[in-house]
Amino acid sequence: MVPDLDDLGYPRAVLLALTFVVALAVVVGASTSGAAFGAFNSQWDGASDLRAEAGAVDTGSVLLRDTARYETVNASDAVSVVLSPDRAYSAEESEHIRRFVERGGTLVVAEDVGPGGNELLRAVGASARLDGRPLRDDRYNFRSPALPVANNVTNATNATNATWLKTERLTLNYGTVVRPNGSEVLLRSSEYGYLDENGNDALDDGETIGSYPVVTAESVGEGRVVVVSDSSALINAMLDRPGNQAFVRGLFADFDRVLLDYSHTEDLPPLALAVLVVRESAWLQLLVVGALAGGVDYWARRAETGRDGGLAAVRRRVGVGETTTPAFDDDAARAYLRRMHPEWDEERISRVVHARRRRD
Template structure:
């Protein structure tokens, strides 16, 4: 006998239901984006103009493996003499943690410290054993700049391998460096000046000169590079002349790049979760088992949904419906629900729809 199903057995998609699903999908996507990205300045998970998400791409461009450090223990996971560590304007003092950075540098590592107006980096430089210091006053240049005197283009480069492919650096509201015993890599043009009082003008007590904006010095077996503007590495500035070339020069020839966010703002939850799983073999196994469970549940979802409906609707035996006339207790609840959504339907039609969705043949 041929099984001919009534066209009315198909549950129609209503516009309110579609709207509900669309809103739920939008909410889930928004929550995912919020949990996987960050709005923190210089953040590696911040894809905005002030984020530094492109830093990982620059490391990949020179075939370096990237490690994201949530604490200073990460310095022990990389070979110092094959690693460049990047510290962008830390939000809090390193304190005792500075000793780990010092050990890394003295063992042959390269530490790049980029700062403009925060004092935490000078404390870190002193603890590491570097002599260069961040000045903290705004550098302006009325002649050599990109769109604004507050975005000076430093055009004086020295004869050093780190700047062989660099003719200039473009800063964005940066400061300058007191090199002390460090070697200058890049300096501003001769028209640079320090805006002492912040009035955006060259005053009589402010001197035109070429000021250092990037230095390097040896510390133990390693070296410390200081840059007077962390904005040089943000997404909006990487493409400015010759910032990308300078960043890649710092990474070139190194097997590893360590992005030190141990003293920066907290990372987004999904990023933390992914890093935690990556660092724990046990969690990797548990995550794999969870994915297998989800996959099996998805394949068996019709039977699972039927079972859940039975439990929610109070069936005494979820594995076999209790017969009460033409429908079981669970079916009664489903029929009543359909009639609430579609008052224009007859009960007979609602019962046929329920049987069709539960794959039960209608009574002949």
């Protein structure tokens, strides 16, 4: 039964408000994540906006926790994004992804310094590799040489089906470059880019200025592999930087499904994980629906009992039984309610008595 605020004293009201705040905090904490690149992290270093971009182009998104799911999707209508994996894919896991690409799927590997990206590229049969050395550009950048703006676009070819490339630039965030090894270069840095070999944030003797590849694409089987030399280019704080949102939307727009591969990155928040587990199991869905239906029925019965319980004593005191319907003594009922509930006003007492009369 929903409590009447008139019956709540100040301490109870404070306790109720505190309980609500704590419950809300628990729900929010269980449904969000602070992990870098996290799909449920809405902070600057999260990737919640990347998940939202799929909806912006009317494309559904799926969070993959298990690479076996690659075997069940229509590969030709799907693009998978792997952001800076924390650990290496096993041989079996890599095989799931390789078969997805060979069946016509598009795999996007966005990485900069970690070894996981190159290991995955090797496992799926791609030739491109990530260099690992930081790219800087003292002339064409977004507020800092460490955020170079790649503005050299290569015309797409039929070999890699890269007509999706709708942007004229891409802004990196402490990214690296791609060694194409025969793959097609789609985006390059400006002619003023250089690799900071010693990491001193300056152009030194022996560090060559030039235009370096930052995005490549290549055909593998019936599908293709796209390599982006900076996973940070796709985080929340970077999607509104020059060219980045257009890059993502162009990449997603041609597909019916975006697969966000989190099988080797963050631990999903508990509430989000629970929702995903239920979605993947028909039996759990039936169990949850049954539990909700039972809960609603129980609550309704309790509410009905609560409404009846307060007047059951009135019925007994005034001589009205559960199975008999003698005349209802309004004055006796009012007198009883005044004694039992001195805090109630006359209007409320009258409402209770009249409700009992209508019920009888």
